[in-house]
Amino acid sequence: MTKVKVGINGYGTIGKRAAFAIQHMDDMEVVGVTKTRPSYEARLAMKEGLPLYAASKENVADFEKEDIKVAGTFEDLLPKCDIIVDTTPGGVGEKYKPVYEKAGVRAIFQGGESHGVAGISFNAMANYHEAWGAQFVRVVSCNTTGLVRTLYPIDRVFGIDKCFAALVRRGADPGDKKGFALNAIEPSLKLPTHHGTDVQTIMPWLNIRTMAVVTPTTMMHVHCVTCELKKKPTENEVLSVWDSVPRIRFVSGKHGIKSSAQVMELARDLGRPRGDFMEIIIWQDGVKVEGHTLYYYQAIHQESDIVPEIVDCIRSMMKLEEDPMRSIRKTDRAMGIGK
Numbered sequence: 161m162t163k164v165k166v167g168i169n170g171y172g173t174i175g176k177r178a179a180f181a182i183q184h185m186d187d188m189e190v191v192g193v194t195k196t197r198p199s200y201e202a203r204l205a206m207k208e209g210l211p212l213y214a215a216s217k218e219n220v221a222d223f224e225k226e227d228i229k230v231a232g233t234f235e236d237l238l239p240k241c242d243i244i245v246d247t248t249p250g251g252v253g254e255k256y257k258p259v260y261e262k263a264g265v266r267a268i269f270q271g272g273e274s275h276g277v278a279g280i281s282f283n284a285m286a287n288y289h290e291a292w293g294a295q296f297v298r299v300v301s302c303n304t305t306g307l308v309r310t311l312y313p314i315d316r317v318f319g320i321d322k323c324f325a326a327l328v329r330r331g332a333d334p335g336d337k338k339g340f341a342l343n344a345i346e347p348s349l350k351l352p353t354h355h356g357t358d359v360q361t362i363m364p365w366l367n368i369r370t371m372a373v374v375t376p377t378t379m380m381h382v383h384c385v386t387c388e389l390k391k392k393p394t395e396n397e398v399l400s401v402w403d404s405v406p407r408i409r410f411v412s413g414k415h416g417i418k419s420s421a422q423v424m425e426l427a428r429d430l431g432r433p434r435g436d437f438m439e440i441i442i443w444q445d446g447v448k449v450e451g452h453t454l455y456y457y458q459a460i461h462q463e464s465d466i467v468p469e470i471v472d473c474i475r476s477m478m479k480l481e482e483d484p485m486r487s488i489r490k491t492d493r494a495m496g497i498g499k
């Protein structure tokens with residue numbers, strides 16, 4: 161089978177994880193990754209056997225100074241690719257769009273870009289076919305992915321009249337030197353926050369509002385969600401809906417998992433690569449139904465939940481697999497998700 165040739169533009173937090181996942185698939189391969197600087201991640205890419213390209217000509221000398229031999233620059237990588245996964249920082253991807261357009265190459269943007277950059281926002285379960293054969297698609301952010309993963313199946317089975325989610329966000333990624341105030345909680349003052357609107361790029365019919373605070377942790381986002389449902393389910397019925405769909409995993413306070421730190425410890429105990437958790441985590445004993453109202457908590461591993469979505473998005477855009485569930489299962493099997 162000829163493999164789809166993928167280039168990763170911006171080998172950082174998301175880029176290196178996307179590259180790792182793609183290298184585990186049998187229908188696609190990474191033909192090169194770009195870096196702006198000769199950081200440890202540049203050496204990591206080489207260790208992983210990934211051809212390394214300087215983001216631009218100006219960066220080449222920096223790599224040479226560090227004795228890192230690059231295979232060329234981004235311009236040399238572009239013609240070798242069927243599709244680019246653009247994992248540059250938020251707002252930078254938009255600047256690359258005309259370059260991808262000119263080269264006639266497909267590109268996947270990330271949640272740091274606006275919906276308009278691609279016009280299609282993606283979640284494998286909810287709208288796989290919208291990306292079918294498209295030139296540009298945006299895989300939504302980690303928070304939006306988390307909300308869509310759990311709300312979409314609930315809406316299909318019980319119908320959601322109204323949803324409110326309060327997002328408790330991590331201040332920075334563990335490897336992020338930007339960081340956040342060590343001892344502060346910062347509310348997002350522009351209300352309602354953009355997260356609800358972002359969910360509507362995939363589920364436009366959903367009546368959802370969100371608020372958010374940023375907290376001094378690097379370990380996951382936690383969402384507190386309430387939904388007014390059209391039908392009146394039992395808690396067990398809600399749990400069995402989530403149990404029947406992929407990329408959702410239950411944990412339980414009764415079994416000692418009471419915080420995001422313990423969820424991350426579980427990921428490490430399970431031997432997950434990088435200690436990542438690509439599933440959305442729901443506290444089974446934190447699910448409550450009162451009449452038509454559903455309450456639940458979920459935790460999102462910000463650095464990794466979108467990674468399997470990127471893989472499925474490639475399959476849809478490159479027309480590799482028509483059935484979303486087959487693509488999802490194939491990705492999850494290869495990544496050890498659900499074990």
Ligand code: NAD
Pocket residue numbers: 169170171172173174175194195196197215247248249250251252270271272273300301302333462463466
């Ligand atoms: P990052 O800063 O960790 O990585 C970005 C990479 O792009 C770095 O290697 C950087 O050197 C490189 N880069 C910077 N400018 C570049 C340029 N002009 N050309 C080529 N490469 C360049 O960022 P990230 O956290 O991986 O985020 C990437 C995208 O994914 C953003 O849109 C972000 O919003 C989104 N996202 C991030 C997270 C997260 O939690 N980290 C979660 C979901 C989505």
